[in-house]
Structure formats: C-alpha cells, structure tokens
Amino acid sequence: MPEMPEVETVRRTMIPLIKGKTIEKVILWYPKIVATDHEKFLSELPGKKIIDIDRYAKYLLIRLSDNLTIVSHLRMEGKYHLTTSDAPKDKHDHVEFIFTDGTALRYNDVRKFGRMQLILTGTERQTTGIGKLGYEPNSSEFTSEYLINGLKRKKKNIKNTLLDQSVVAGLGNIYVDEVLWRTKIHPLSQANKIPAEKVIELHDQINQIITEAIKLQGTTVHSFLNANGQVGGFQSKLQVYGHVGEPCPVCGTKFEKIKVNGRGTTFCPHCQVIYK
Ligand SMILES: [Zn+2]
Numbered sequence: 576m577p578e579m580p581e582v583e584t585v586r587r588t589m590i591p592l593i594k595g596k597t598i599e600k601v602i603l604w605y606p607k608i609v610a611t612d613h614e615k616f617l618s619e620l621p622g623k624k625i626i627d628i629d630r631y632a633k634y635l636l637i638r639l640s641d642n643l644t645i646v647s648h649l650r651m652e653g654k655y656h657l658t659t660s661d662a663p664k665d666k667h668d669h670v671e672f673i674f675t676d677g678t679a680l681r682y683n684d685v686r687k688f689g690r691m692q693l694i695l696t697g698t699e700r701q702t703t704g705i706g707k708l709g710y711e712p713n714s715s716e717f718t719s720e721y722l723i724n725g726l727k728r729k730k731k732n733i734k735n736t737l738l739d740q741s742v743v744a745g746l747g748n749i750y751v752d753e754v755l756w757r758t759k760i761h762p763l764s765q766a767n768k769i770p771a772e773k774v775i776e777l778h779d780q781i782n783q784i785i786t787e788a789i790k791l792q793g794t795t796v797h798s799f800l801n802a803n804g805q806v807g808g809f810q811s812k813l814q815v816y817g818h819v820g821e822p823c824p825v826c827g828t829k830f831e832k833i834k835v836n837g838r839g840t841t842f843c844p845h846c847q848v849i850y851k
Contacts, residue, residue, distance in 0.1 A: 578750060579632055582649065593625045594625055594627060598622065598624075599674060603669075609670070610692050611691075623643060632705070635647040642695055646694060647689070647690075648704075650688035668681045709743045719778040722742065726774055733763075737751045748839070752842065754784055762833075764851065791812065819831065828844060
C-alpha cells in the first residue's frame with residue numbers, strides 16, 4: 576500500500592506531466608472508481624485545466640480551473656500513468672482523462688479499491704474522509720504539544736493509535752514500526768501512558784522519518800509511475816520492518832513479530848519499553 580511519502584512522490588511526478596493541460600474528454604471504464612455523481616464527472620471535466628496537484632495525507636488533490644478539485648485516494652494498488660489516447664487499454668485501466676494535446680492520463684488499479692471524488696475546491700474537509708484526519712507530520716499544526724494532547728485522549732495501544740490517522744495523518748505500518756523502534760517505545764504501550772518527554776521524541780522522529788522517506792522516494796520517481804514500480808529508495812533504509820529474526824542494530828536482540836489489531840508488527844523486545 577502506498578504510504579504518504581509514496582503519494583507525495585506520485586504528486587511530484589505527476590505535476591510536470593499534467594500541469595497546464597486541458598481535459599478534452601473523460602472515460603469511465605469502471606465507473607465505481609468515482610464515488611461522486613458519474614454524469615457530473617463526465618460532463619463537468621471537459622474544458623477544465625489542471626492548475627496544480629496538492630496532497631493531504633494520502634489523498635491527492637488535483638486542482639482544476641473553475642474551482643473544482645478531484646480528490647483521489649490510491650488505496651492499495653492505484654497508480655496513474657501518462658500515455659496517449661490511442662494507446663491500447665490495459666485491463667486494469669479504469670479511468671482516462673484525455674487532454675487536448677492528445678496525451679491521456681490513465682488511472683490503473685488492479686484491486687479497484689481506489690476512489691475519486693469531484694468536489695468544490697476548499698470543501699475537502701467537509702466532503703471527503705480528510706475531515707477525520709489529524710494533522711500531517713512537518714506541518715505547522717503538528718507540534719509536540721499537539722501530539723502530547725492528542726495521545727492523552729487515547730487509551731488504546733500506540734501502534735493502533737498512530738495507524739488510525741486521527742491524531743497524525745499519513746503514517747502507515749512501515750513507518751510506525753520504524754519510529755517506535757527509534758524512540759524505544761513498545762508498540763503495545765498504552766498511548767496515554769507514554770511520558771511527555773518520550774512523546775516529544777516520538778514527534779521529532781515522526782517528522783524526521785517522513786522527511787527522509789520523501790527525500791529518498793524522490794530519487795526513484797520513475798520506477799514509481801510505471802506499471803511494476805513501487806520500489807522507493809527508502810526500502811534499503813528500513814531497520815525494523817521486514818527484519819524479523821535479525822539482530823537489532825542497537826542491542827543485538829532478535830527482532831520479534833506480533834500482530835497488533837491485525838497488523839504485522841516488528842519490534843525489539845529488549846530496546847522497546849512498554850508503558851502501561
Ligand atoms: Zn534492541
């Protein structure tokens with residue numbers, strides 16, 4: 576599943592490919608990808624120009640002229656690729672935006688879980704899942720004070736709390752395991768029992784890891800948009816995720832793997848302290 580740094584990489588890759596282009600026609604091969612009115616999607620988009628692409632957490636916000644935004648969530652396998660309108664259709668291509676210059680942006684999704692919504696720009700927080708999300712790492716709102724207060728309200732475990740997106744938006748399974756190991760917090764620690772000084776560390780490491788990941792994903796942009804590519808440069812930097820049974824680089828104890836609310840979770844049983 577793409578995590579926030581991967582979605583940011585997609586955003587940065589797509590901007591030079593489609594910014595400034597004007598949509599001539601839209602084809603919905605698999606209409607269910609569009610969660611808002613299909614007729615409106617088909618009739619309102621022709622003639623609109625791509626102004627920019629923003630992102631909130633894992634949502635891409637494709638900004639169009641006339642105050643419209645396509646909110647796109649890739650979910651498990653969604654990806655975009657730029658081609659020409661006469662190129663043969665892949666069986667997993669579900670939506671096509673044909674531009675006036677003859678190129679076409681296609682949305683491809685093997686699992687068909689991704690969704691698009693056409694909304695008025697500025698209504699993102701009311702009309703989509705974005706309203707339920709906490710602040711993003713590295714945003715001005717995401718302060719250590721905010722994280723301390725956010726975790727105070729959470730009685731569930733820290734792993735699940737960071738994954739549920741309501742306190743901090745954009746951390747997925749891989750990055751949560753890495754930040755908890757870096758801060759020596761056991762994934763089953765109760766969120767509201769973690770001492771404030773540890774939460775400050777956690778805050779700093781969340782910002783740090785997202786910065787590193789975005790930087791490294793940025794180096795493998797091209798593998799990302801092609802049909803096979805999901806391998807980002809950060810993969811090689813992972814110290815915990817995917818390393819079950821290997822020695823912890825800090826203490827040498829073998830990493831263990833457990834399930835936390837159904838999600839595979841790797842941790843060091845020696846370094847990571849459980850707060851209860
Ligand atoms: Zn260790």
